[in-house]
Amino acid sequence: MISAKQRKKARPRSSPGLYLIKTGSAYMFQMRLPKEIAPDCKRPIRIGLGVIRKAEARRIADQLAAIARQKFKQIGTAMAAGDETEFWPLMEDMLGFAERDASTAVDSSQRALLAVTMLLKSALYDMRGPVPKLTPEQEGNFAMMRGLVRIGQEKARKDAGEDYDKQLGDNAELLAERLVDRFQNDSGSALTPPSDNSPRTKGKISARSGLINSKVKTEADMDRRNVQRDPSTKPLFSEAASAYLAQRVEEMGKESKDIGTAETRLTLFIELIGDHPIDRYTPTDLQAFINLIKFWPPKEKHRPPSLSAMEIIDSNRDYSKGWLAKTTMQNGYMGVIKPVFSDAAPRYDFDNPVKNVALKYPKSARDKIPAEPLSSKKLNQLFRTCVQSPYIDNVMLPPLGLLTSRRLGLLAHLVGTDIKEKFEGIWVAEANGLVEINGKWTRRPIKTSESGRYFVLHNFLVEIGYVEWARKQGGQFLFPQLMNLVDPSKTASQYMRRLFDKAGIKESPGERFHSMRGDYITQAREEKKIGERERRMQAGHAVTGDDHNKYGWKTLTESEAELFANLPLNPKIDFSVFRGLDFDSLWKARRRKK
Template identity: 40%
Template sequence: MRSGSVYIFQIRVPKDLCGHELPLVRVSLGALTARQARIRADIMAAHARLFFEGVRTRKLANGQDEDGASSRSEAYGPGAPQFTGETPLEVLAEARGYLKAMASVISGEAPTSPPHQEAALEGLRGLVGIAREVAKAPAGNPIIMENADLLKARYVAKVQGADRAMATATTTTVGTSGEAPKAAPPAPESRIDALGPAAQPPAPSHSPKAAPRQPVPAFELDRRTVARPASSKPLFSTIAAEYFEARAVKSGEDNPDIKTARYRCDLFVELVGDHPVDTYTSADLQAYVKFLKYWPAKEKDRPRDLSAREIIAMNQDLSRKPLARKSLREGYVGAVKAVIRSRMAVYDYSNPFAGVTISYPDTATPSQAREPLSALQLSKIFAAGVGRGFLDEAMLPLLGHLTGRRLGLLVHLTGADIREKYEGVWVAQTNGIIKVNKTWQRVPIKTQASTTFFVLHDFLREIGFVEWATSQGDGFLFPELMRLADPSKSASSYMARLFKRAGITGKHKEVFHSLRGGYIEMMRDSKVDARDRKLQAGHTLSDEHDLYGFRAISESRAREMAHVRLMERVDYSMFKGLDFDKLASAKRTSGRKKK
């Protein structure tokens, strides 16, 4: 099962082992991909079944009577072991301990070093570090190179001290057991000599032809295993789980944005590693971007049976289209940064990515600037939409053109959202919460400013759309879309196809969102005040002066906006005399539409 970004293996102890139904044994598998989790779960299940068979064999060997009581005490006498492994709780504890050990073995986690070896390991790490600096010749750290002998003696003393402590402990143990003492381990100098010339620190070269070795950039290292400072802060996966749980409470567990962000954070853990949250550096983020250079943009190009690294290796030739710069920056890197920032106050740590500058690959194409639609293009779109015979394709382009609001909000409008705000001026407004299939959901609005009312152009009243919309009451204006799993996404697909049918193929530069920009231009041409333009479009007021007064459009300005001059040379005639009930009742069917 999955808990946040962490997978958990669970299995029940067979009832025949103890005569009772025990709670599930749960063991964390860590932050993995779904494929990795399935593989490890299969291995864990095999180990669990072998363990259960071992318990059965042991019980038979010990001999049990019909009441389930063991004859072990009779066989062992008064000094029988306290842990028999035959009571229900003992079986449960033994199974849990065994499976936790197997999970650690399968994950390949390195065992912690014994305390008496820490000093020796520190000494060896120091000697290796000195050797690396000396090998760099002129490019090495001058402080280390000038004091190499002194530093080397210090680290050798650490190794010798650890060896003496271990030898003393060994002698004490041997003396108490009566065995002959073993020979003391060789001195560090002889140990290094025994490894051969390859282990010796190379002498600095004084040849003018010798080129200094270039250090490997930090982001090129395997960030999963790179040494990090000790930390008591939680792991990234823990922070991510808490972050997404909080978002799920706000937006719902099935929110597609949450699922996408969680997937991208799981990808970060798989590629960079799951570390304490305050031990990440800019190199980790740059390494993530380095991998994502070869990450296919389309989901169909990422085989589910391959790991992330296998998919990246497969696309080294960039035969599959890579991610765009905006997706990299705001989607993948943005999700990781959001998780890191989310719990800074709770766990008291600084943002390791604050002020970090990331270098993005040239293959990550920049965002394409949206371009306005011409009068001829608008006429073709309107004609194609009305000709299709579906209410959404007929009216959504016109609503976008005459309100400047986003597609997701327009799709979720109900009849009750339409009202006469001022005499002869009709507006639409959503409170952000709607009921779909007996479940309350949030309207996909981008900002809180989108919940303010916006003016409907008087042309919508002239063609009868406002009268028809208000007659729908609490019903959705576009029920054919609202019955789908993701109305906004489906509407976006339908609009893209409609634009293509109308001959609008501007390589994603002339899209439905261009209608929003076009309406803002219409308001600007009609000298509508900048503050009112922001309120109409649902943009947040940022200027301090604009925040004073009512954060809504006044009556006089609303009348101006309701009668903004329509765009010249656009053919609006196809909207007059439409049967909106007929358009709303039309159903899409699979297959080719009959002519």
């Protein structure tokens, strides 16, 4: 309606701009993580900028957004490559730690949010921190380096047959030596730059330079135990590590083998790098540790207690006793060392000196071998070998792995009460993080929150009587012999490796128990009625995609569960070998100690 008496509209408030919000008089940077890397993360990144001018807030927001987008792309690439090979190592480098404890349900979306937030806070600190004025000694250092670079450039031009400064190029080695000597005697004299007025001529191509030497020793090659460090009032690394492990024991409720392993590896770090005040370590110390343990023998028999750590390392510099895998260095050693610093920083009030450090791992370190598919012929060999065993774990863990797609560690920890009839005629298994057995609480290896949701048991397991038998076990473990050992998951993996070897499946190290998880997912992918969302829930993976894909139940519905319960069996595989088994006898059988 047009009217001369129409009320004037209120003047719109000025928007803070992209990636900015204003609370009172203060600005705050805000940015959401892309759905591709954090599908379940509803909370945006928020970083307070304080009370500053709008133009300054705009400038900072643009810089932080650019850094964030770069990291989003890096995280997305790592997640696509796989959790074990790329994502967790990247989190380790960004966070300064990437602890993955079997007792902790880890959400990769939340970890990505934390990593990027910490990175942006660090970047904000660098943006605001004034550049410190150089000391006379630093100015002399930089002047000497500029002079050496100038001399090296002219020598390189001469060797390449280009126009070069004759005075510098023809006398490069002598001038470089004199420049260093002059700096050592009088650092201020190095501030005089080389002359720009000397004649230039054409050089002859030469293959020898002599100014750059790849054999020079770096800080990481020094004995870090004896490196001079500034005085500190903070506790020693050993005290901080003890406090960290004590807290972990308190959280877990009891001491485990993992704690013992962590103690051993933290002690090795002290033996090789030294026990210094916790705030006086540097990234170089961690790199020096990596450079040394690349010679650390992986097997305990090659590490006699009568030898010192350095003597053990010196005995394996030719790698005659093997070498550690890259994932062992990243997760097994750095995975217990870095958290000590992360835990101690707020506890003792200091800045974490190794936060966001990117370490270089040796090329000799073995990469993780990816799982490979198993042929129907090899699965038949495996199943025939399974039923010849007198032990319940050897007999039933392989078919459970193939018919559920779940990880070996989780299957080994199942108890009878985990088995339930979720829908009519459809049985599922649901394993919580903690289970009480004979009055004692046991923590189960739930890798992520999605892994703890129920998964469907194939109807074949019902047909052979296994589900009914498992239900009768009540609160008892279905694989008791494994659960009586110190590390059930690791022992189960060793048992399965021996079983595969006995079945003749040993040509490729990629053909292992985890292969059956991939085989199940591949078969489910061939069923047109089963979508990606349903496959991910059955396998214990996070549901990804757009918002629409995440709506609905977070667990399988009755119709979806029915598809998995009746998934067609591979006609090339003989499952009949599992019919008529005496599960009670198998459950009671025990291995004898040799």
